[in-house]
Amino acid sequence: MAVTIADVAHAAGVSKTTVSRVLNTRGEVDASTAARVREVINRMGYVPSSGAVGLARGNSRTVGMLVPSLTWPWMGEVLQGVVDTVEAADFGLLLFTCNRGTESVTRFTSQVSARAFDGLLVVEPENTLDMLTALHREGLPVVLIDDRGHHPEFPSVTATNFEGGASAARHLLADGRRKPLVLTGPARFGCVRDRLAGFRATCGEHGVGVDLVVEGDFTETDGRRVVRRLLAAGREFDAVFAHNDLAAVGVMGALRDAGLRVPEDVAVIGFDDIPMAPHTEPSLSTVRQPMREMGETAARMLLTRLAGEEIPTAPVVLPTEMITRRSAPAG
């Protein structure tokens, strides 16, 4: 049914070897022969079987991507960056998730052994660092996107979390805020610790204490609940720095429910700049992480590595950017 290299060779009156040579532009082929073969290839619409090529060459020209979830607000951006880069290099992208615990992890690692892909891009699902480290040690090229401050022994790309926290602080201080609440993500994440440290350092430089720090879990529900609880307890604050936008949305909801105005009474800054951020009411000021660029960068690094070159094992750090919208105006 599908046309094979043998069909082409036969039709062109040459050997499969020769067809293979013009396919892979190995030179060392007579110009007129090459032209004839190429003509036949086009006429017959021949495309080499990727499986056969992979088997013969020992690689798949395919990149794997492992993510914890596809429904996180910023995952689409990362994926788009990855796909664009990978497709442009004529590689395929095999997508995996790991949301059913041990079973899916096992299934995934067996795909690795099956040599279904040459290298792996990963937004780290929780509790998979050991597995990833093992795969990397066994020789699988791996690039991590958004290292959660775990500082793995393989290449990764992150954003400037410390500086991001610092820029949020500068923004709020310039607006005259002096009593900030910080709603962090899970403290086990390095990125969370960095964001908090950056925020603290800058406030410290300005003589402003950061006394109100609550550990959250990155969800809208949690942001809403924390603020409601704090307000009920009579705690006072004139600004909130939430460690992600989803939680910031919850924060704004709770403030509104309590009859407080954003930003007049309380300014709110998030982190990420998810697609929803410009559309909240009021629109959300936030520290932007360049998710698409992070995906692109990670993909490019992996492709470079697959091309045989060395890539830095130290984290590649992309700049965050303070985006000013209405929930926290410039001072």
Place this chain on the structure above:
Amino acid sequence: MAVTIADVAHAAGVSKTTVSRVLNTRGEVDASTAARVREVINRMGYVPSSGAVGLARGNSRTVGMLVPSLTWPWMGEVLQGVVDTVEAADFGLLLFTCNRGTESVTRFTSQVSARAFDGLLVVEPENTLDMLTALHREGLPVVLIDDRGHHPEFPSVTATNFEGGASAARHLLADGRRKPLVLTGPARFGCVRDRLAGFRATCGEHGVGVDLVVEGDFTETDGRRVVRRLLAAGREFDAVFAHNDLAAVGVMGALRDAGLRVPEDVAVIGFDDIPMAPHTEPSLSTVRQPMREMGETAARMLLTRLAGEEIPTAPVVLPTEMITRRSAPAG
């Protein structure tokens, strides 16, 4: 490096044929032999090379998925549904986008000829229906997600667009609204025509005219602009039925800017129920499309087809659901 079937055969003292038999549980193998082989397989951590198996068997146990964009608000849900289903069946998922015009389409079709995947799931990128039809005619199993009313000659899964429009109308009418504005999507989409027809029919049954219909382009910016323009022109309406949530968000923004209250002055209903919908201000009432279920269903259909069974070529239609939130309260 990687352990092959030959290594296993050697270590177990049997032929590759026998190893292959226990791998594929073909029966016809002595129980004790099988046990011994299995033991060796586990000990050596052997996993068959997917490429080699594919070449020998003539299939790849991989499904392709083609989407126009990965950053659309509901795409993550569809993808998650697809990935979950495909992974559970032990298939791989190869992801493709088509956002660079002809070049990417060419690249994509050549992947098809390369036999990189056995079947295709597609959220139709514009202007690719002819290509998809051609692929399907050449024997590639294809299932379309969210047929845009194009009614292709291959299987597809959609939602009840007509009924969805009708339910939006019922909801608004029950709340006493009598002067609706409909902000549609591009009229070339069948789903748009169906939503409008359903809305019209129901309004008609209640003696309410639908005189204000504007064709939009599904973006937030457009929703905002249309409403601003209509208001400036002095047009009056007490409800808006937007054909997608993003546009509805723009509509609410423009109403707020004009000093109108939602829902007191104007009720707003969207379509889709994107993740943002519960978090807008006010939260958005909308006609929910079960995107994840649509992804799951399409994937299941394709897998069934790949297993050799027949699947319906008539569209599979999943129910929409009217979700009541604050932007359009129940009457």
Place this chain on the structure above:
DNA sequence: CTGAAAGCGCTTACAG
């Protein structure tokens, strides 16, 4: 129940 051999569709030394 088991194995030798051919075949899947390519690539790549090797020889000419």
Place this chain on the structure above:
DNA sequence: CTGAAAGCGCTTACAG
């Protein structure tokens, strides 16, 4: 510059 042959790692008649 070109081709015959071996090999990539499997599966599958075919024979015993």
